[in-house]
Amino acid sequence: MGHGLSWFETREDALLTMRAESDEARNWSEMLSAKELERYARHIVLREVGGPGQAALKEASVLVIGAGGLGAPALMYLAAAGVGTLGVVDDDVVSLSNLQRQIIHTTPEIGRLKVDSAAEQIRALNPHVLFESHAVRLSAANAMAIIGGYDLVLDGSDNFETRYLVSDACFLAAKPLITAALGQFDGSLTTIRAHERNEQGELNPTYRCLFPEPPPSGTVPTCAEAGVMGALAGILGSMMALEAIREIVGFGESLVGRLLMVDARAMRFETLRYRRDPNNPLNGDAPDITDLSGHR
Numbered sequence: 001m002g003h004g005l006s007w008f009e010t011r012e013d014a015l016l017t018m019r020a021e022s023d024e025a026r027n028w029s030e031m032l033s034a035k036e037l038e039r040y041a042r043h044i045v046l047r048e049v050g051g052p053g054q055a056a057l058k059e060a061s062v063l064v065i066g067a068g069g070l071g072a073p074a075l076m077y078l079a080a081a082g083v084g085t086l087g088v089v090d091d092d093v094v095s096l097s098n099l100q101r102q103i104i105h106t107t108p109e110i111g112r113l114k115v116d117s118a119a120e121q122i123r124a125l126n127p128h129v130l131f132e133s134h135a136v137r138l139s140a141a142n143a144m145a146i147i148g149g150y151d152l153v154l155d156g157s158d159n160f161e162t163r164y165l166v167s168d169a170c171f172l173a174a175k176p177l178i179t180a181a182l183g184q185f186d187g188s189l190t191t192i193r194a195h196e197r198n199e200q201g202e203l204n205p206t207y208r209c210l211f212p213e214p215p216p217s218g219t220v221p222t223c224a225e226a227g228v229m230g231a232l233a234g235i236l237g238s239m240m241a242l243e244a245i246r247e248i249v250g251f252g253e254s255l256v257g258r259l260l261m262v263d264a265r266a267m268r269f270e271t272l273r274y275r276r277d278p279n280n281p282l283n284g285d286a287p288d289i290t291d292l293s294g295h296r
Contacts, residue, residue: 072155
């Protein structure tokens with residue numbers, strides 16, 4: 001009798017699961033047009049993505065800070081993947097020296113605002129994506145309003161001032177952040193969800209747990225001064241897009257608490273684990289950053 005009851009419960013559970021999956025399938029298939037089903041077919045057949053994952057991408061909104069070396073490939077792959085809304089913050093214009101690595105821009109676009117150049121390329125690549133341009137410099141005055149309008153933020157900025165501003169704003173706005181940086185032949189990437197807790201109930205680390213303070217001004221040469229390998233920007237920018245897709249769809253292991261480091265000279269990838277610093281000023285034991293007043 002016990003065996004029969006167990007079988008009945010298992011069968012009922014299976015039927016409920018099948019009905020739920022059937023309803024979910026109907027829901028996502030209604031969200032995607034025939035053209036979208038064909039466009040994203042190679043995603044949809046992936047077990048880890050499927051129709052529900054593709055529908056989640058369509059519903060998602062992602063903000064990219066900078067339409068430069070990192071932002072350019074990230075934007076293109078996010079658009080190709082079908083992220084429903086893409087926002088870009090960049091007040092710069094396209095210059096000839098950008099084209100060695102910023103592949104979203106083309107020669108005829110020189111002198112044009114990067115957000116306008118990027119918008120045109122994204123529309124040509126995927127007309128199903130809503131593109132939002134923010135032709136401003138991110139600052140303490142506008143960061144919360146801009147970041148607060150998106151589900152996820154990718155920081156492809158090229159200066160420490162902006163990186164710390166973005167990381168602090170994302171924590172205060174409770175938004176996940178994917179941040180990357182480039183050197184001449186090296187780069188790094190990590191995901192920050194400092195407003196959340198891990199499976200053990202511990203607070204996740206912040207950007208400031210990894211890099212407590214920015215280096216002194218003038219000690220790190222700029223891209224223009226030191227140079228950068230263009231294809232490396234493509235690698236890191238594409239990986240930012242992949243991490244964004246992972247965060248939206250929910251497959252595999254996130255880079256939360258892990259810093260991925262790339263050495264292009266040796267073509268070596270290494271991962272460094274890092275933990276929350278109880279002395280960090282954001283979610284530490286005695287936090288003292290509660291707004292963006294310390295930023296410009």
